Amino acid sequence: MNSAIIVAAGKGTRMGPGVDKLFLEVAGRPVLAHTWQRFNDASCIDDLVIVVRDGMQTVFQELAAQFKFTKPFQLVSGGVERQDSVWNGLAALPATTEIVAIQDAARPCTSERLIADTIAAAREMGAAVAGQPVTDTIKETADGKTISRNVDRTRLWSMQTPQTFRVDVIRRAFAEMRRRGLAVTDDTAACELIGQPVRLVAGATANPKVTLPGDLIVIEALLRSASLVGSA
Ligand code: CTP
Ligand code: MG
Numbered sequence: 001m002n003s004a005i006i007v008a009a010g011k012g013t014r015m016g017p018g019v020d021k022l023f024l025e026v027a028g029r030p031v032l033a034h035t036w037q038r039f040n041d042a043s044c045i046d047d048l049v050i051v052v053r054d055g056m057q058t059v060f061q062e063l064a065a066q067f068k069f070t071k072p073f074q075l076v077s078g079g080v081e082r083q084d085s086v087w088n089g090l091a092a093l094p095a096t097t098e099i100v101a102i103q104d105a106a107r108p109c110t111s112e113r114l115i116a117d118t119i120a121a122a123r124e125m126g127a128a129v130a131g132q133p134v135t136d137t138i139k140e141t142a143d144g145k146t147i148s149r150n151v152d153r154t155r156l157w158s159m160q161t162p163q164t165f166r167v168d169v170i171r172r173a174f175a176e177m178r179r180r181g182l183a184v185t186d187d188t189a190a191c192e193l194i195g196q197p198v199r200l201v202a203g204a205t206a207n208p209k210v211t212l213p214g215d216l217i218v219i220e221a222l223l224r225s226a227s228l229v230g231s232a
Contacts, residue, residue, distance in 0.1 A: 009078020
């Protein structure tokens, strides 16, 4: 059985004060409703765990009813950092789950094809992540003002979600991370701690995250584009 954990318990600080970025409307519905819809409709996913901030459970229940999401889901409380929210989601997975796809709620353009491709790769390899080769020229700076070093772009990929794992693998990786008291910004970083290789899976369509106010206009266009509609 394949489950998804959608992490939706962040504060959206970089979007600015007083807004919950997951509930901003884009292409006719809240960001979160796009993401949830894709996992609701994906035939490769059997059930969902949605990780939310305390006190938000009712709002999420109402959203599921409004958009008629039919796939079984559980709501779980999030933690202070994203990794704590993932940890709580992992604890709530059904005992029958073999593969888990971990998804940012703030990433509404993820296609069913990409979800399925990461699941296939994780089944084979233990761990897989959606990503893209970096296209911009990248420089390193020591002081935030001047370039200190050129970085070879050909070896760099930017990471997205889903990040997909055999459940035993991600549980072991997260247990090790917590035992060592480390912080990670993505789930695959925990795999490094147990020497678990992670397969890179490039999507055919753009899969950006809603982070800053300017992101919405691009994401609106992507969600409305025919290519994305066709790839769901
Ligand atoms: N997330 C979470 N629990 C946290 C932090 C983040 O579930 N404690 C989720 C967010 O809701 C989001 C995803 O992880 O769907 C990716 O995180 P990010 O884009 O960084 O969102 P926020 O942490 O909410 O935003 P910011 O970093 O700007 O505060
Ligand atoms: Mg964050």
